[in-house]
Amino acid sequence: MSKVLQHGDRSWQALLITVSILVLVLMLAIGWMLWRGSSGAHQTFGWGFLAPTSLVSWDPVNDHFQAWPFIYGTLLTSLIAILIALPISLGIAIFLVELCPAWLRTPLTWMVELLAAIPSVVYGLWGIFIFLPVVVTPLGNFLAETLAHLPWIGILFSGPMSASGSSRLAACLILAIMIIPTISAVSRDVFMAIPNAQHEASLALGSTLWETIWQVLIPYGLSGILGAVMLGLGRALGETMAVTMVIGNSIEGSASLLRPGYTMASVIANEFAEAVSKLHTEVLVEVGLVLFFMTMLLNILARFLVWRVARRTPLEVRT
Numbered sequence: 268m269s270k271v272l273q274h275g276d277r278s279w280q281a282l283l284i285t286v287s288i289l290v291l292v293l294m295l296a297i298g299w300m301l302w303r304g305s306s307g308a309h310q311t312f313g314w315g316f317l318a319p320t321s322l323v324s325w326d327p328v329n330d331h332f333q334a335w336p337f338i339y340g341t342l343l344t345s346l347i348a349i350l351i352a353l354p355i356s357l358g359i360a361i362f363l364v365e366l367c368p369a370w371l372r373t374p375l376t377w378m379v380e381l382l383a384a385i386p387s388v389v390y391g392l393w394g395i396f397i398f399l400p401v402v403v404t405p406l407g408n409f410l411a412e413t414l415a416h417l418p419w420i421g422i423l424f425s426g427p428m429s430a431s432g433s434s435r436l437a438a439c440l441i442l443a444i445m446i447i448p449t450i451s452a453v454s455r456d457v458f459m460a461i462p463n464a465q466h467e468a469s470l471a472l473g474s475t476l477w478e479t480i481w482q483v484l485i486p487y488g489l490s491g492i493l494g495a496v497m498l499g500l501g502r503a504l505g506e507t508m509a510v511t512m513v514i515g516n517s518i519e520g521s522a523s524l525l526r527p528g529y530t531m532a533s534v535i536a537n538e539f540a541e542a543v544s545k546l547h548t549e550v551l552v553e554v555g556l557v558l559f560f561m562t563m564l565l566n567i568l569a570r571f572l573v574w575r576v577a578r579r580t581p582l583e584v585r586t
Contacts (some may be wrong), residue, residue, distance in 0.1 A: 279360070295547045299560060305553035307546055316550075317557065325518045327543045332550045336518055338557070340528040344435055344510065345503035348442035353496060355443075356450035361480055363451075364458040376455070383448035391512030394441050397515060399432030407436050407525045426523045429511070433515035436524040439511050446499035453498060457491030458484060497569030501562050507532040 308316065316334055324333040363372055378549060394403075407428035414424040428434065465487055469479040486490070515527020516537055531554050542548040 284333075287488040288380065294563070298556070301556035301559055305365060305549045305556055307549040308553040311546065312550075321525055322577040327538070330544060330546050332479060332547075334550075334554055334557070336529075337410075337529045337531045337534050337554060339522075340438075341504055341532070341558070343524070344419065344438040344442055344514070344528075344530060345448045345500055347439040348503045349496060349500050351439065351443035352447045352499060356374050356447050356495070357454055357492070359447070359451040360458055361456035361484075363455050365476065365484075369433050376452075379446075379451050379455075383452065383536075387445065387506060387509040388512075390441055390445055394437065394509065394513040396442065399437055400462060403434065403437045403440060404428060404528040405431075406504055406526050407432065407434060410436075411525055417554070422522050423524050426521060426526050428525045429515065429527060431484045431515075432462050433463075433513055433527050435514060437503060437516040438510045439524065439526075441513050442503045446503050446511060447507065449502060450495045453489075453495035454492055457488040457495065460491070461487050472543040494569045494571075499568065501565040502554070504565065505532055507536050511536050531555075531558070 311330075312332065316332065317338065319335050319339075324331045325336070326332075336464070352519055363376060363379075367375060383467060410424045411426070416419050466479060469483045470476075510530050511533040514530065514533060516529055516533060517527035518529060519526060521528075535551050535555055535558075539548070539551050541578055542551060
């Protein structure tokens, strides 16, 4: 009997190793395809294609391309979306684990997870017809009036807000709404994995519930929370349709959140099917290659952080 079990274990282990290798091969194949497909762009522009510069050059007719505005737009919208979404997501996760009545916990958890399943094009349509005129335009005008004159930070709120509301600010807010369910769900799982002993010992020593949450639970689950943030950031970096529909799709070099812009994903979606030359196509593939490596590294880091918190968590979990 032991030999049969050992043989079955070896077969199962071989299957898992094979599938893991296939996933790795697939990732390498995607990277190689993108690298080969953008070979002409590498030879023509080199590393200067990605370098930060104040010169905006994206002229498909004359084959002049510089990707920094798109990289800047992607990083800016994603990072600000994370800054907005993180405190809201942690609040939702803490409420579900510590404060929510038992009869309400399961329905709210389902609703949070359901928000993560809504197609991005639905968020984009809602953003165009409701969110932009009702929220983004008034908020953008308010920020321009109150913050544009401040040193350092004022550059992010300079320039007039477009009448439609399409802007990097709109993309930031839409992305924040889209990644809140992801960060909330993962953070909730992290808090649920913290041993009861940590929670009970803190309360037994006289800590209030707030002190237990702030000084015990959050530090204990910090690696997992960081993993959730990285997963949310990875989605924000690669989001296409919703961002394309609200960001305004402009190659202007303004640093302001209130002006239209582009992200790497949105420029690929808008221009790939209508590329006017072979070099134009290869440049767009190179933009995709940069985005591929950025999201891949972020997801690897996120899984590593989640693994760290799971490794140090005992078998006893909260119920």
